[in-house]
Amino acid sequence: MYTPKxxxxxxxxxxxxxxxxFKEYGLQELSMLEDLETNIIENDSDSPFYGIYFGDKLVARMSLYKLDKNFNKYFDPAQDYLELWKLEVLPNYQRKGYGQALVDYAKSFNMPIKTNPRVKSSEFWERMGFIPAEYNMQRDLGENPLLWFxxxxxxxxxE
Amino acid sequence: MYTPKxxxxxxxxxxxxxxxxFKEYGLQELSMLEDLETNIIENDSDSPFYGIYFGDKLVARMSLYKLDKNFNKYFDPAQDYLELWKLEVLPNYQRKGYGQALVDYAKSFNMPIKTNPRVKSSEFWERMGFIPAEYNMQRDLGENPLLWFxxxxxxxxxE
Known part of the structure; x- marks a missing residue:
């Protein structure tokens, strides 16, 4: 069986x-571009992004960042966890398992994961084993956090 | 001149x-419904939402929440600020100044405001006088914060 890398x-x-x-191109990408242009970071520096290539074309990506347990507001016992964002598969490459391959990669670190996905993607995240956090306004504000344990x-x- | 209330x-x-x-119906609304159904909150309790009615129909809304200055990661000098989210005008009622009326209302508290809007709305927010925050990965993760001072x-x- 073919497994996306x-x-x-x-x-x-x-x-x-x-x-x-990718639709969710935003401040983060603009800031990376600026850092590269002004030599704040070097060419080929590490990034928080992981991706899947089809041939030489990037067709899926996500961002992952490890938060220290001191920032933990979601998990018990308190521990380091991963924030996952900008999981996105280009339209012509959807429904081929690329999204799941990225999520499986994130799970392979065996840390809890928090994500705040677009509103319409709840079916996908449910299949991936994520559950909605109990909403807490001061913590969540406009977020719809989903958690994986x-x-x-x-x-x-x-509290 | 007609000013939306x-x-x-x-x-x-x-x-x-x-x-x-509204498109951005999510965990927050579901949690409010559950709290009402299980009598955790009373009917007609206060909410963080503000809205504009056209006749008896709710056509625009936003959520506002005051964050204590101890949570301040955006403004100098440190002070209480407002988080604004779920600003949304129903499709048939757009371009009539309802969005601006809501933002003006938020500004009237004379506190700094932070919002993390949908990616495609940057022109609107620019007209409202908001500017993009300098992206900081540990703080912003998947957000594209816009600020008003x-x-x-x-x-x-x-740092």
Missing amino acids: VEPLVVNYKTLEEFKM PQGVQQLES | VEPLVVNYKTLEEFKM PQGVQQLES
Whole structure:
């Protein structure tokens, strides 16, 4: 069976140009471009992005960042966890398992995961085993957090 | 000149039913409905939402929440600020100044404002005088924060 290969993406002009194909291009990408142009970061620096290539074309990507347990507001017991964002598969490459391959990659670190996906994607995240956080206004504001728990971890009860 | 009237929205079944017309219906609304059904909150309780009615129909809304200055990561000098989210005008009522009326209402508190709008709305926010925050990955993750400063307030420099 064909398994899509997930790889870390480095920051260079080619990657940043490819990012423009994704709907959720925003301040983060603009800031990476500026950092590259003004030599604040080097060509081919590490990035928080992981992606899947089809041939030499980037067709799916996500961003992952490890938060220290001191920032934990979601998981019990308190521990480091991953924030996952900008999971996106280009339209012509959807329904081929690329999204799941990225999520499986994130799960492979065996840390709890939090994401705040677009409103219409709840079916996908449910299939991936994520559950909605219990909404807490001061913490969540405009977010709709979804959580994934490795074994032995549960949702932190709100005060 | 006609000025749309912005009013605080109370939590009741009518309001929650009207919220279903808005695209950004999510965990927050579901949690409000559950709290009402299980009597955790009373009918007509205060909510963080403000809205504009056209006749008896809710046609625009936003959510506002005051964050304590201890949570401040955006403004200098440190001070309480407002988080604004779910600003949305129903499709048939757009381009009539309802969005601006809501934002003007938020500004009238004379506190700094932070919002994390949908990607495609940057022109609107620019007209409203909001500017993009300098992206900081650990703070912003998947957000594209936009900021509004009352007089005497500026962006907090990142460390």
